[in-house]
Amino acid sequence: DGGITQSPKYLFRKEGQNVTLSCEQNLNHDAMYWYRQDPGQGLRLIYYSQIVNDFQKGDIAEGYSVSREKKESFPLTVTSAQKNPTAFYLCASSISGDGGRNTIYFGEGSWLTVV
Amino acid sequence: GNSVTQMEGPVTLSEEAFLTINCTYTATGYPSLFWYVQYPGEGLQLLLKATKADDKGSNKGFEATYRKETTSFHLEKGSVQVSDSAVYFCALRGNYGGATNKLIFGTGTLLAVQP
Numbered sequence: 453d454g455g456i457t458q459s460p461k462y463l464f465r466k467e468g469q470n471v472t473l474s475c476e477q478n479l480n481h482d483a484m485y486w487y488r489q490d491p492g493q494g495l496r497l498i499y500y501s502q503i504v505n506d507f508q509k510g511d512i513a514e515g516y517s518v519s520r521e522k523k524e525s526f527p528l529t530v531t532s533a534q535k536n537p538t539a540f541y542l543c544a545s546s547i548s549g550d551g552g553r554n555t556i557y558f559g560e561g562s563w564l565t566v567v
Numbered sequence: 568g569n570s571v572t573q574m575e576g577p578v579t580l581s582e583e584a585f586l587t588i589n590c591t592y593t594a595t596g597y598p599s600l601f602w603y604v605q606y607p608g609e610g611l612q613l614l615l616k617a618t619k620a621d622d623k624g625s626n627k628g629f630e631a632t633y634r635k636e637t638t639s640f641h642l643e644k645g646s647v648q649v650s651d652s653a654v655y656f657c658a659l660r661g662n663y664g665g666a667t668n669k670l671i672f673g674t675g676t677l678l679a680v681q682p
Binding site: 456458485493495497500510542544553555556557558559560561 | 598599601603608609610611612613616618656659660661662668669670672673674675
């Protein structure tokens, strides 16, 4: 089935560690995104990528890094510089072009907890 | 800049009641508007969308009409079910070229339907 797969579903990070969240899509979408969701709040954009080997900072990029070496993959690294990383992380993708009319599709999310 | 404001929750209804969740937006030009639904512990699913003024999006008994004169995109359903209990997010994307078409979310409205 076509879709967006995020892994792991649950992840625990110790203080000072870097962790990487995986996101893979088989929808042949050019654009991919990472959002962060905190309890009772909306989603905030961390990074996005419109095309392979290119990505842009979103609204809350500090303490995060990404890569886009393959069209289908957009991993997110939560570095030790991110002081409050406990949150629900959502990966998404969409077709590029046609302005903003295209729908952005989301994965099932990954829960990251600092212990 | 662009923004979305939706009504505070939680909204608690009895089964078969009428639902309205208000959403208003601020945007330059003619954005596309979306409603997403999030069930507990899951990612976001597109519920419906509208890409131009006076369009009506509909799905699973839910409807929303793009009203440019009132900058609104209120979500309605004539008869809610217990299975509709979830968090509902209103969102917009600007219809500009290139990398500025971020999806901007409201804070979400929790709907709880009681049997």
